[in-house]
Amino acid sequence: MNAAAGAKPRHFPIVDVDVHHNFKNRSDLFPYMSRFNAERFSEYGFGVQSSTAFNGGKLGRRIDIIDENDPPPADIGPVAYDVDDTRARLLDHYGIELALLTGGPGQLASAMMDADFGSAICRAFNDFSIEHWLEKDSRFRLALHINSQDPAGAVAEIERVGSHPAVCAVMLGCGAPRPFGNRFYHPIYEACVRNGLAVAMHFGGEGAGLNPPPSAAGYPSYYIEHRQLRPSFYMVHVSSFVFEGVFDKFPSLKIGMLEGGFAWLAPLMWKMDLDWKGLRRQTPWVERLPSEYVKEHIRFATQPMEEPDNPEALKHIIDWIDGGRTLMFATDYPHWDWDDPTMTLAGYPDDLRRRIFAENALDTFGLELPSMSKAA
Amino acid sequence: MNAAAGAKPRHFPIVDVDVHHNFKNRSDLFPYMSRFNAERFSEYGFGVQSSTAFNGGKLGRRIDIIDENDPPPADIGPVAYDVDDTRARLLDHYGIELALLTGGPGQLASAMMDADFGSAICRAFNDFSIEHWLEKDSRFRLALHINSQDPAGAVAEIERVGSHPAVCAVMLGCGAPRPFGNRFYHPIYEACVRNGLAVAMHFGGEGAGLNPPPSAAGYPSYYIEHRQLRPSFYMVHVSSFVFEGVFDKFPSLKIGMLEGGFAWLAPLMWKMDLDWKGLRRQTPWVERLPSEYVKEHIRFATQPMEEPDNPEALKHIIDWIDGGRTLMFATDYPHWDWDDPTMTLAGYPDDLRRRIFAENALDTFGLELPSMSKAA
Numbered sequence: 001m002n003a004a005a006g007a008k009p010r011h012f013p014i015v016d017v018d019v020h021h022n023f024k025n026r027s028d029l030f031p032y033m034s035r036f037n038a039e040r041f042s043e044y045g046f047g048v049q050s051s052t053a054f055n056g057g058k059l060g061r062r063i064d065i066i067d068e069n070d071p072p073p074a075d076i077g078p079v080a081y082d083v084d085d086t087r088a089r090l091l092d093h094y095g096i097e098l099a100l101l102t103g104g105p106g107q108l109a110s111a112m113m114d115a116d117f118g119s120a121i122c123r124a125f126n127d128f129s130i131e132h133w134l135e136k137d138s139r140f141r142l143a144l145h146i147n148s149q150d151p152a153g154a155v156a157e158i159e160r161v162g163s164h165p166a167v168c169a170v171m172l173g174c175g176a177p178r179p180f181g182n183r184f185y186h187p188i189y190e191a192c193v194r195n196g197l198a199v200a201m202h203f204g205g206e207g208a209g210l211n212p213p214p215s216a217a218g219y220p221s222y223y224i225e226h227r228q229l230r231p232s233f234y235m236v237h238v239s240s241f242v243f244e245g246v247f248d249k250f251p252s253l254k255i256g257m258l259e260g261g262f263a264w265l266a267p268l269m270w271k272m273d274l275d276w277k278g279l280r281r282q283t284p285w286v287e288r289l290p291s292e293y294v295k296e297h298i299r300f301a302t303q304p305m306e307e308p309d310n311p312e313a314l315k316h317i318i319d320w321i322d323g324g325r326t327l328m329f330a331t332d333y334p335h336w337d338w339d340d341p342t343m344t345l346a347g348y349p350d351d352l353r354r355r356i357f358a359e360n361a362l363d364t365f366g367l368e369l370p371s372m373s374k375a376a
Numbered sequence: 377m378n379a380a381a382g383a384k385p386r387h388f389p390i391v392d393v394d395v396h397h398n399f400k401n402r403s404d405l406f407p408y409m410s411r412f413n414a415e416r417f418s419e420y421g422f423g424v425q426s427s428t429a430f431n432g433g434k435l436g437r438r439i440d441i442i443d444e445n446d447p448p449p450a451d452i453g454p455v456a457y458d459v460d461d462t463r464a465r466l467l468d469h470y471g472i473e474l475a476l477l478t479g480g481p482g483q484l485a486s487a488m489m490d491a492d493f494g495s496a497i498c499r500a501f502n503d504f505s506i507e508h509w510l511e512k513d514s515r516f517r518l519a520l521h522i523n524s525q526d527p528a529g530a531v532a533e534i535e536r537v538g539s540h541p542a543v544c545a546v547m548l549g550c551g552a553p554r555p556f557g558n559r560f561y562h563p564i565y566e567a568c569v570r571n572g573l574a575v576a577m578h579f580g581g582e583g584a585g586l587n588p589p590p591s592a593a594g595y596p597s598y599y600i601e602h603r604q605l606r607p608s609f610y611m612v613h614v615s616s617f618v619f620e621g622v623f624d625k626f627p628s629l630k631i632g633m634l635e636g637g638f639a640w641l642a643p644l645m646w647k648m649d650l651d652w653k654g655l656r657r658q659t660p661w662v663e664r665l666p667s668e669y670v671k672e673h674i675r676f677a678t679q680p681m682e683e684p685d686n687p688e689a690l691k692h693i694i695d696w697i698d699g700g701r702t703l704m705f706a707t708d709y710p711h712w713d714w715d716d717p718t719m720t721l722a723g724y725p726d727d728l729r730r731r732i733f734a735e736n737a738l739d740t741f742g743l744e745l746p747s748m749s750k751a752a
Contacts, residue, residue: 056655176593179601206592215612216582216590216605217555221620224655225555228615228648229592231640232608236591239604244597263646264607267639267693270684272604278713279432279600308646308696316692317643320684337654 012354013369014341015361018202018258018301018330019090019099019140021133022081023125028132032124037117046108046121048209055223057336065089065334081334083136090333091139094341097358097369098139100169100200101129102258106145107173107204111211119153122146126161134166141367143169143200148176149210151184155191162195168365169198169256174233175205177212181240189250198254198365203233231264238268242293245285254364256299259332263306266320269294295322299364301330302356303339315348324352328361388730389745390717391737394578394634394677394706395466395475397509397516398457399501404508408500413493422484422497424585431599433712441465441710457710459512466709467515470717473734473745474515476545476576477505478634482521483549483580487587495529498522502537510542517743519545519576524552525586527560531567538571544741545574545632550609551581553588557616565626574630574741579609607640614644618669621661630740632675635708639682642696645670671698675740677706678732679715691724700728704737 023029026045030038057063065085091099105125109118122145134140144167146154158170170192172180180201192199206214206229213219214229234257240246247253272290280286286293300321308314318327329345332338345353361367399405402421406414433439441461467475481501485494498521510516520543522530534546546568548556556577568575582590582605589595590605610633616622623629648666656662662669676697684690694703705721708714721729737743 174592179591179593179596182597212589212592212594214592215555216550216588216609217552217612217616218588220555220612220616221558222658224648224651224658225612225615225619227651227655228644229608229612231643231647232605232611233592235608236593236596236601236605239601240593240596243601261643261647263643264640266684266689267607267637267643267682268604270639270682270689271607271637272600273685274680274683275600275603279603282598282600304647304650306643306646307650308642309649310696313642313646313692313696316689320686320689 012350013097013358013371014094014329015098015358015367016090016096016331016333016341017100017256017328017361017365018102018303018332019086020081020103020333020335021083021086021101021129022104023128029121029124029128032127033120037120040117041121046105046112048108048111050108050205050208060336061334062336062338083133086333087137090331091137096139096341097371098141098367100141100143100365101133102143102171102200102202103129104145104171106147106171107175107202108208109145110148110173111175111205111209113210115147115150115153118147119150119157123157126157130161130164138370141166141168141365143171145171146188148172148185148188151187154188158188158191158195158197162191162197167197168367169200172199172201173204174201174237175203175208175211175214177210179240180237181242181244181246183244186249189246189253193250193252196366198256200256200258201234201237202258203230203260206233230260234260235264235268238294238298239272241298242272242290243283243286245283247293247297248285248287254297254299256301256328256364258301258330259303260300261304261306262300262302262321262323262327263317265300266317269321295325299326299328299360301328302344303330303332304337305339305344324355325360327356328364329357388726389473389734389747390471390705391474391734391743392466392472392707392709392717393476393632393704393737393741394478394679394708395462396457396479396709396711397459397462397477397505398480399504405497405500405504408503409496413496416493417497422481422488424484424487426484426581426584436712437710438712438714459509462709463513466707467513472515472717473747474517474743476517476519476741477509478519478547478576478578479505480521480547482523482547483551483578484584485521486524486549487551487581487585489586491523491526491529494523495526495533499533502533506537506540514746517542517544517741519547521547522564524548524561524564527563530564534564534567534571534573538567538573543573544743545576548575548577549580550577550613551579551584551587551590553586555616556613557618557620557622559620562625565622565629569626569628572742574632576632576634577610577613578634579606579636582609606636610636611640611644614670614674615648617674618648618666619659619662621659623669623673624661624663630673630675632677632704632740634677634706635679636676637680637682638676638678638697638699638703639693641676642693645697671701675702675704675736677704678720679706679708680713681715681720700731701736703732704740705733
C-alpha cells in the first residue's frame, strides 16, 4: 500500500472524485479492439468533434506538468495523461487515498452515429484503464465508460466488467439527444443498481455528432462562453431525473455530477420546489419536494469551485444546498483549472470538510478507504 | 389621463415591464397583411410549434380571469388576451403607471423557415398592437416584435415604427440558431441605438422551427422541466453579449431580460469573472470584469420571483447581483404564475423598492412617468 506515501499530516482522508486519465495514442486501444475497429479508429479517430476542443492552459492541462520532450501527439489533443505522473504528483504528493478515474472517450463515443463502434471504443477504453491504470495503483477507482445512446450495449458492458472490485460507477456525458431521466436509459440504471454502481455524470459531447447544439441558442463562439453553459448541461438532467421519476423507480441509485460547480444548484432547487407546488398534477409520481430527491440522490463535485468576491457568499451557498451532504471533493487533475486540495475550503469547519473530502464520496460510490481496511 | 384611477396610496409609482398582450383571432392580423399572407396565416398559422405549448393554469392564464362565455378560439391557444381586462384588472386596480406590452408572435415568427413571412407577421402584430392596445390607453408601452433571424427585415421594421412615441424596445426571443451576441445580429442593435430603443428579451421559440432543441440534451418531457431550463435560455445570451463585445461596440445599449428570474445571475457573474481572469486572452476586447458589463447594461425582471424557504436567502441574492441597480418589477399578467405587486418584495426598504418598481425600468427603456410629465 502506498496510500500514505508523501502525505502531509491532516485530520481527514481525501477521496478525489474527478481525476482525468486517458490513453496517450490511439494505438493504446488497439489491443482491446477487433482489427476492423482498430483500423477504423486509427484512420478516422472518433469521427465526431466536441465544441469544447479549444481550451485553456496548454491543450487543457496545467502547463507546469507537460513534459516538453514528450508532447502529446497532435491527433489526440488534450488527453495524453500519464499514470506515473498522476500517482506521483497527485496521489503521493497530496496523500489522496482514493481517486476516481473519469477518463475518457465515453462522451464522444456516445455521440457517434455508429452505435456499435461507440460501444467498442468504450469497451476498449475500459480494458485499457483496468490494465494500465487500475493495475498500476490500488488507490484508483474507475467510472466505466459506456455508449449511453446504445442502452443494450451499455448494459452488456456493465455486466461484463461492472463486478471488477475497482469499478464503482458508470459514466454519462451531459451532451445527449434526450435528457437522462428519460425511460430510454432506464435499463442502464437497472444494470447499475444490479451491480452496485453509481452514476458519474461529466460534461462532454455537447453539440458533437448526433447531439443537439450546446444551448437553446446554438453554439457560442468562444471556449469561455462554453464554460458559462456548463451549469445548464447539468440542470436539464437534475430536473429530468427528478420529474421522470427515476429515483422513485430506482430508490438506491446515486448520481455524482462532476466538474459542473454547484452554486447554481441553490436557485434550481428553489425553482423546482416552487414549480412543483403549482404544477405537480402533471407529474403525480413525484410525491415529495424535488429538492428532497436531489439531497437524497445527487452529489456534486466541488471543482471548479465558484469564487465570489465575498467569501461569505460561498458559505451561504454551501449552507443552502446542504453541502455537508451534497458535495464531494474533486481536483480535476491534471487540467489547468484544477483545484488544489490544500486550498479547497480551507477555513471551513473540520466536520464539514471531512464529509466533503471523503465521507460523501465513500457513501455515493460505495467505497472503503484503504486505511480503514488496513485497520480492520 | 387615467394613470391614477383606482390606485391605492403608495410611496412610489409602478412600472410593469412584462405584460402579455396578443391578438384574439388570427383574423385580427389580416387587416395589416397582404391577402396572400393573410390566407397563409389563416390556413396554416405559424407552421412552427413551441415546446412550451403545454402550460399551467388554464391555457397558461390565471383561471379566475377567463370569461367562460368567451373562451379563446382553439387555434390560438393561450394568447387571447383582452385590452379592457388588462386596463381594468391590472393597470387601474394596482395603479400601474406604465406597462410594457411584450406580446406576442415574434419568438415563433423568428423560428420560421420563410423569413419574409416571419417578418410580415411581426409587422402586422406591431400595427395591430399600436391600433388596438397603444391607442386604447396611454399607459401602455410597446416592445416591437421583429424576426430576429432576418436582420435586414428587422432593421426595416425598426425604422418603420421605432419612432412611435410609445415604442421603447425591440423584442428578442431566447430561442435562436445562434446566441444574440453574435455579429449576425449587430445591425439590429445599431438600429436600436439609432432609434433610442432598448432590447427586451423573453424566452420563447426554444426548440421550435429552425431553432435547436431547448437543451444540450434535447427536449425534456414535461412543462415543469422546461421551466427549469429557463435560466439557461438567458445565461447563454448574457455570456454571448459580454464576450462577443456587444457593449464595447454599442456602449449605450441596454437589455431587459424578462420572465427568467434572477437568482441564477449571482453564480453566473462569479463564474464569468473567474473564467475571464484565466482566459481573457481569448477575447481581449473584453477589457473589464464581465460582471461590470452586466451591471451596466443588462436588467432583469423580478417575475417569476425565486422563493427560497429562507427569505434571508433572497435578500442575499438581491444584494449580490446589485438588485437595486439590476432588477425591474414585472407582473407577467395575465399568466397563472404572475406576481402581485402588492406582495412583491414587501418588507424590503422603500428606496430599493422605488428603484426596482420604477426607476430602473424608466432608465432602461428611456421612459417618463405620466405623473412626472403632468407635473412638468
